[in-house]
Structure formats: structure tokens, C-alpha cells
Amino acid sequence: MKLIKYSHSCIRLQNNNKTLVLDPGNFSEVEEALEGADFILITHAHPDHFEAEKVAAFLEAHPETELYAPQAVIDDLKDKAKDAKLHNAEAEESFSLEGFDIKTFGGQHALIHPLIRTIDNVGYLINDELFHPGDSLVVPHQLKVKTLLVPIHAPWNKIQEVIDYIIAVGAEKAYPIHNALLSENGHGIIEGQLKNFGEKYGTEYVHLEPRDEVEI
Numbered sequence: 659m660k661l662i663k664y665s666h667s668c669i670r671l672q673n674n675n676k677t678l679v680l681d682p683g684n685f686s687e688v689e690e691a692l693e694g695a696d697f698i699l700i701t702h703a704h705p706d707h708f709e710a711e712k713v714a715a716f717l718e719a720h721p722e723t724e725l726y727a728p729q730a731v732i733d734d735l736k737d738k739a740k741d742a743k744l745h746n747a748e749a750e751e752s753f754s755l756e757g758f759d760i761k762t763f764g765g766q767h768a769l770i771h772p773l774i775r776t777i778d779n780v781g782y783l784i785n786d787e788l789f790h791p792g793d794s795l796v797v798p799h800q801l802k803v804k805t806l807l808v809p810i811h812a813p814w815n816k817i818q819e820v821i822d823y824i825i826a827v828g829a830e831k832a833y834p835i836h837n838a839l840l841s842e843n844g845h846g847i848i849e850g851q852l853k854n855f856g857e858k859y860g861t862e863y864v865h866l867e868p869r870d871e872v873e874i
Contacts, residue, residue: 676757700727701792
């Protein structure tokens, strides 16, 4: 399975001649990431993970593409892309797509502030190998994750929590997501700590630039 990293939390996966895209949001190269997509998974409705107008336009032009997302995303799209194949995704489910077996975890966005309501957020485990948590630090249970996508910087987390998350999941490798707000200096500080602590606890943390490709 090939992984292509795009800006922020957008990831493109290719397996068995099928393409799946996660979280094409407004900090990402949405049109490029979605080109030829067979499936789209959205973790939650925030615009940095779900660029509604561009996703709707893609689905209107490609009604064969299937999209899975929490209900808030479905509600936003159902009038904008009336012929689209839209599926509600909730936590603690599993479903199979051609080339991709999906399990879902979590269910709730991480807390930003007690005065800001949380929303639904679904983390996706793909082919029992790769986990995208969206905007949460949920640990998949009763399994061993091979590759973790780590939200390294957000209004809802701090570096202590990110380090503890990497340790708790215990994946073989970890790659960054949710990093569009970081400067070069910020990346250096945060990723230096993630690499150091990851190495101590058995996880290899590897920086990826937008459009970098790796095999999972």
C-alpha cells in the first residue's frame, strides 16, 4: 500500500489499483489529492479536514466515488452533491471497500475548550496497518497498529500528550499529520522530541513533506 502525504491531515492511499483519500481539507492540495479517488474518508466536519465545496464539486463530477464520514459531513453534502454515494460512519464499525478494509474508532473530537462543543470524529484503521485518528488521540484497542499518523500540533493538544500518544499506541512507525500551522522552527522543536521519545519506546518517527511517498 502506497501512502502519499499532502499538507496538514490529507493522506492519499493506493492499493490494488484503487485509491482512497482521507481528510481533504482547506489547508491541503484538495484537487490534486482527490484526482482519480475511488473512496473518500472524512474524520470530522471541520474545514481543515473537509473542504466542502471542493469535495462536493468532485463528487458531482465523479458520482461513482464513495464517501464515508460522520453525519454532519453527510448533511453538508447531500444537497450539494445529490447523486453522490454518501455513507454515515460511526465509531466501532467495520466495512470493506475494494482494496481497503476499514475499522473505526473513537467517536468524539478532542476537547478544545469547555465552552466549545465537541463534535463527532471518527478514526480510521486501514487494512489493519495504518491509523488516522483525525482530531483525537484515541488509541485503537485489541490490536497492534503498524503505522500511526500523529496529529503533532493543534489547538486541542500539547507536546506532552502527543508524546504519550505515540508511546501508548506503540506503532512501528509514525508520520506527521495536522501540522499546517507549524513553522520550520516549530517542526524542528516538536519533531525532535517526537523522534527522541519514539526511539526510546520503539516507534520510528519520520518527517514527511507534502507529496512525499512511502510504502506501508
